[in-house]
Amino acid sequence: MKKYKTIYHQLKDAIKSGVYTAGSHLPTEHQLASQFQVSRETVRKALSILSKEGIISKKKGSGSLVLRQEQFNFPVSELTSYQELVRAQGIQSQTRVITVDKVIIDTELALLTGFHINDRVWRVIRQRIVDDVAAVLDIDYLSLTLIPDMTKTIAEQSIYAYLENDLKLSIDSAYKEITIDNITETDKLFIDLGTDKHVVRVQSKVYLDNKTQFQFTESRHKLDKFKFSDYAIRHH
16 A cells, blocks of 8 residues: 555544544644655645545645534435524534526426426525535525525525525425435535545425425435434334
């Protein structure tokens, strides 16, 4: 194994075991180079991998900060907005709105989303950042008939709060499908993948209480930032 990979694994293990705790800094590049008896360039390669994986944050003049390795607990059976999860679990997160535009559903999108061909929908693409790590990419399609207005401000705050409080829509249920997917070129742009070759893909068709579909969402999650849970009952 190349020396920088050995250093990467040793530092990662030290962080996971609590030798370096969240909020503390790793030794300087000079100190690590001396400790491992390698060049600073070799140390930089190891630190670069840790940074890409969201384990540390490297900022010029500030050294290598160890980040909290928190995970979102996503309840599979509940219909909860991202902002509600953030507040409930006390996790530091930002939402960056990539785009809000209108599209017309074609044959391919109809098969994917469940909307009908020629339906007009909003497409909202958002990046979720957790502890300075781009951890999830959300791609939403929302019925333009039911939701005549959509802005970046609404998308940045909470679409569900807008729908329920302003538009008085009653969100009722969702059908979800969870798979492991190969990374795409878009994932590479908007998720800090590190060495990951896969993401968790969650696709949801969401309905109002009159069973009208108003939303299709595809969420693409960084593997180590999210866990999914459910509560199951055995029927006798």
